[in-house]
Amino acid sequence: MSKSNTSDAIFRAPAIEAILWQLSQVFWVGGLWVFHVGLVPALRIIGLAPLLVDDLAAQIDRWLIGVAAVGVLTQLVVLARVAGVSAWWRVFSGQILLVGLAACFGYYLLHYGISVDERWQMFCFVVLGISGLVLVAQSVPVRARKPHL
Template identity: 85%
Template sequence: MSKSSTSDAMFRAPTLEAILWQLSQVFWVGGLWVFHVGLIPALKVSGLAPLLIDDVATQIDRWLIGVAAVGMLVQLTLLARVAGVSAWWRVFSGRVLLVGLAACFGYYTLRYGVSVDQRWQMYCFVVLGISGIVLVAQSVPVRVRRPHR
């Protein structure tokens, strides 16, 4: 242990990668869950027409999926910068990000490419939400720094 408490690992400032990782998580995971757990139930309780609520949910869902895809691409880029591109399938966080990104592409494919029932789109949305929660529970990937002597 050094003489200065500010040089301890516990008191070091987070890296730019760690800050961007958490910020992108806040936007895409927080946006998904706040919208479906907070806003939609509040709209249902407020007494608006059910068709209007469904239309609002449908219109905002595609934007939320887009924000989630951009956030996951940012996180994949940060993971590649910190641990290399091979970390996408080596590290658990990378695999979860790839599953979430596949859910985003699946959602858009089912919505615009193949016209199927909305339940499959909702399945992709649920997979994306669960992968977001699992990703939040993981530690932030950081570059390993060598101690100065």
């Protein structure tokens, strides 16, 4: 039996790495899916002009990809701090983060560098969204704590 209830493992505060991981994941994965699954269809249902909705979606997509890139980079830094840089290609969540980062760079490269059809940009967006959903299903990387005696 412990001296106080606050020293039990149940009541320990989560590590800063876990908090950063989940917070960045909420912003970039949640933002991508809420916007395209919730807001854009709702704008179409209420009867806004289709060209207006498409233009709005195209403008906000660029910002969402930027937020996603910052979130992915934050999660890569957290993963490197917890498990080392080699975890980027050794751990499944690191591999998924690298896929997401490649999708972000691919989107911007296709949009600003190579002018191609919007379907390839949407492909990068879908890859980023699916990698975010797969990443949500993974466990949060945390540093192993030393037991208190």
